[in-house]
Every structure is written in C-alpha cells, then in structure tokens.
Amino acid sequence: MDPLQFERSKAITSPWERLEDGVFRLQDSCLVYAVLGPTGTVLVNAGTGLASDHLDEISRGLDVTLLLTHHFRDHTDGAIRLKAKGVKVIGPYWDQEYLTDPDQHFRERQNWNSYDNRWDRFSPIRPLPIDDWMMDLETRDIGGLTWEVVPTPGQTNGASSYIVNLGDRKLGFVGEVICGNGKTTRLAPLQYDYNDFTGAKNLYHSANALRDANTDRLFPSLGEPVDEPASAIATYKTNLRRLSEIQAGVEQEMCDPDDDDIEEVLPHLYRSKSAVAETHFVISESGRVLAIDYGYNTSVYFSPSKQHLSNRRPFLHGLRGLKRRFGVDKIDTVLVSHFHDDHVNGIPLLQRVFNTEVWAGEEFSDLLEHPSVYDRPCLWHEPITVSKHISNRETIYWENIPITLYPMSGHTRFATLICMKIDGTRVAHTGDQIFFSSDDGMGYKPGAQLFTNHVYKNGLDVGCYLKTLDDLQHFQPELVLTGHTQPYRTCPEWYEEVARGAQAFDDVHDVLMLLDENGVHFGAESQGGKLKPYRAHAPMAGPIEFHGWILNPFPSTQTARISLVGPPGWHSDPQEIILGPREKKSIKVGITPPSDERCRRLPVSLDLTVGGRPFGQVAEALVTIGLPKF
Secondary structure, eight states: OOHHHHHHHSOOOTTEEEEETTEEEEESSSEEEEEEOSSEEEEEOOTTSGGGGGTHHHHTTSEEEEEOSSOOHHHHTTHHHHHHTTOEEEEEGGGHHHHHOHHHHHHHSOOSSOOOOOGGGGSOSSOOOOOEEEOTTOEEEETTEEEEEEEOOSSSTTOEEEEEEETTEEEEEEETSOBTTTBOSOSGGGOSSSSOOHHHHHHHHHHHHHHHHTOSEEEESSSOOBSSHHHHHHHHHHHHHGGGGTSTTGGGGOOOOOSOOEEEEETTEEEESSBSSOOEEEEOTTSOEEEEOOOOBSSSOOOOSSOOGGGOOOOOOSHHHHHHHHOOOOOOEEEOSBOBHHHHTTHHHHHHHHOOEEEEETTTHHHHHOGGGOOOTTBOSSOOOOSEEEOTTOEEEETTEEEEEEEEOSSOSSEEEEEEEETTEEEEEOTTSOEEEBTTBSSOOTTOEEEOOOOGGGOOOTTHHHHHHHHHHHHOOSEEEOSSSOOEEOOHHHHHHHHHHHHHHHHHHHHHSOOOTTSOOOTTTTOOEEEEOSEEEESSOSOEEEEEEEEOOSSSOEEEEEEEEOSTTOBOOOEEEEEOTTOEEEEEEEEBOOTTOOEEEEEEEEEEEETTEEEEEEEEEEEEESSOOO
C-alpha cells in the first residue's frame, strides 16, 4: 500500500506523532522517527525501545529497518528490543567498537588520572545486535527509498546523518548535530580531551556538510525540527563561533571549505593543502588523476588526542580543487609510498566512492591487503585491495609517466622510494625516510641536520640509509617530495648532509649496541621473531596455526627450538629448525586451547632457543575465541 494511502486509511494513535507525509516521531529517551517507504519502514534511532511496542502501528506489515546515528545509549539501547521484534539494525561504521563490544571498550578505557572526557562512556553497556554498517558517503536503498550517509562528527567522532528523498522533499535525520533555529542539544560531549571544544569545531564542519546537502527539513534526535535549514545553519555557525568569547581561539578552525584546496608544484603536479601526511596529485594529459598517498584531512575534522580507531575517521580532500582547476571529480589511481595510516587511511573511502585503483610496492602490498596479520605501528585496520604489486627497480608507466620504485628501510622496512619524471623534471618521493631538523620544520635548507626519523618497530637494518643514498645518487632527483614537508629542490649540500647522516646512523648504532660481526645479536631492530596473524580469531576453540619468522642471532649455523606459550591448559608441540648464519627463516607453529575456551585478545608468545641458548619469549600474538570479530 502506498504510504499516503496508509496514512489516510489507518489512524496512527499515540505515541506516534505525524510530522508530515510519510514521517512520524515517537518521544522516547530520544526522538525516534519512522519514515514510510514503498517497501518498508525505516526507524532512525532506538531510544529505550519503546517503539517495539508500537511497530504494528507503523510497519504496514512490511520490513522495518533501524538506522542509528551515533553510539550514545539513550539513542541505541532500544535496538535490542527492536531486534527481538524482527527489525534489521544498521549502525554508523565509525562507532562500531562501542556498539558491538562494550565489555572490551570499558575494560581498555583509562579511568584513573584520566584527562579524556569523550562521551564514549555514554556508549551501550551491552552488545547491540548490529546487522550491518552505514559507510561514509554511501547511497543505499532501504525501504524502497534512497538514503545517503553524510559524516557529521561532533557529539561523537563516528556520528552520521542520513539524507532521504521522500516524494518531492529532501529530508535529513541529523542526530544531535543541530536542532531548532541554530542550536545543538548539549555542549558537554564537545569537550573531547579536558577543557577544550574540539567537538564544536567538528560540529561547525558538520553543519557545512548538512548545508551542502540542500535539504528541505532536518529532524534532530533531541529538540525540534529545523524547518529552514539554510537559515538555521547560518545562525548555528554564528552561535558556535561565540564560544571564542569564553575560550579564545576556538573560532580559528571554524571556517568554510576551501574551493581551491590544491596548489601547483609543477604544471602537472599538485599538492593537497589540507592533508596531514602530504598528498600529491599527478594530472595526465587526458585528465586522469594519480594521487601519491591519501590520508587524513586536516581542514574538516579534529580528533581527540587519544589514539583510537574511532578518532581517525577519513574525509575526502583535494576534490574541490581538482574539480575547479581541471573539471575532474574523481581520483583514478593511488600510488602508495608506505603503509602508515596517515598516508593510506582515506584510500578505502576512495575505493568505495570512486572505485580507485591502488598501486603499491610488492614488499608492503600484503600489509595493506591483510592488516590484521601484522604487528607494526601506524597500521590502518581496513583492508586495501592492491591492483598492481610493483616490483623493485622495475619501471612501469602511468599515463606515459615513468615510475620506478626502490626498496627503502629506515623509517619502515615496508616502504619504497618513488622516482618519476614529470614535466621533464626528475621527481623523487622519499616518504617519511629523510627529514631535516631546521627552525621552520622538517624541510631542507642549507645548514640543516638530517633527521633520520627511524622507527625500530617498523623494521630497519644497519646500512639502510646508505642504501637509500645510493639509489638517490643513481636517480639524481631535481625535486623532492616527502610525506610531511613542502617540496624542495636538491643541491650538492643536500647530498652531503644525507650522506653524513646515513653514515652517522650506522656509526651511532655500532658504538651503542652489541652489533659485532662475530657477536650474538638480533640486529638493530632487536627482534628475534614475529608471529602471523598477530590478531588471530576463531569462532570456537580448536587448534590455532601461526606463521611467521625467526632469526638466528649467531654468525654460525645453529639449531633453533621453538614453541608457543599460552595460559595453563593450552598446548603447543615444540619443533626444531636448522638456521644458517644470521638467517631469517619462515616458521609454522600451532597451539591448542582447551575445548571450552572463550577469550578476547588473549596473548600467546613464541619461545625461542638457539644453539642451546634460551632467548625467552621473543614475540606474541593476540587470540580471540568465541567472540565477535572486530
């Protein structure tokens, strides 16, 4: 039955209140909305679940789907009651950890001496039965209506709004972003850290996103509908800026989007003006776009200081400038310099929205595609499909532009030096390998000292910077791009300082560490082995197999003995492996938990003995059994 016919044929009594054709609301701990579509009813937010007692009054005998805007439990806990009545529950992707595994969330959250005031403690206290996730910027058919996801962080980092076309009207369901004429619901959640207003800065940019959606009406989860969105949003932005009257400087990051958010480096090479890690765009003669890395956007989103998955939400950047200057509205390919989150976290979003291809060096493509397997810093959690695994020292072409990758270790073993020729200029991208300690940042100027930016847990070896220097001297770049500085031109003094710092890297480690050629050691990285997957997950107890590697610390052939160590009742059979001098060899080892085991992130370790000498538990992995995968 047509929704309008249904409204006229059936009087919907309290607690549902009709707001306009096809839209009803119910007063619970938050406002619960019901939108009547041709093939189903869509609820927005759950409250305490009061709507579960009145579904027949609104469902018309069709499927019912629940959309959640953010994790606050006065909006979400009722999803449990609604699910019991057969309602499909869909949550906002970036709030998922709070919705699905509250035990783990509250267990790991700091609560002594805490200066972290996020309202993540207002998340559910029991797991919610989430069937699916709403992904940023996606468009989805639900109930016979087209719903668009607009990222609107503010009260929570993962909050989303939902835009739907209902008849000839465009409506927005906006959670707590805005209500009435230029107000929000509560300011307390906007203090992410301690006495800040970081959340208010996010709300300002979320208001801009809602303005750009050009809706006819907005429906908040608390407060009254916004009947004139453009006017109310303008008032709201003015009101948000007034926070500077009680906290100076807050308004400095409350600004409208830059319509030209890229700047020229070369005629066919541009850089994003709002990327945390530098993103560069190569524009081909045919108008296609190659991005080199694609990470966080600094201009529209501000996160708490706490390092947490939900605090690292990606947003598009550079698209406004590309559209304005070249008339293009997508990024065709991304070439990745290394795997770190600040260089890649926007790539899954590009792949979902534009079907963007990803090219990466063969030595770290697997980290991008299977991140849960690895234990490395700054590792982005979303798998990234790599369409071209590029071999080292092989020259390939993108739109007639030659590209050669060289292995690069130091900042991370899983990186490549990118060498290209653009507009007749030899261009090298050094990733995060080579920076300089100078008064005005990490870029090069005469007299600046090399800052190696090496990170041991990322993987490195003595001699790694000298190898990079050799490749740079072979390529002789004229222009250098880096992961965190403005582009700069090379000069003889630059090579001299890179050479000095590369040699100093080796000399300092030789002086400070026991790295004698005839000694017993695990090298500069000081790692005797690794286990993969680092995050093992099993739906039920049973044998768990790990792969990985071990390293012979001796300069002579030795026999290694390995086994896995777990809690009492876990069993692992030891095995012996012959290792050549300093040889790193792949391993396969297993452990069996008790048949009734159920655990979350329980550590097991790799015990290593070489040449009869014990080296203890040199690596660990985390095991989850019988709990949802996250």
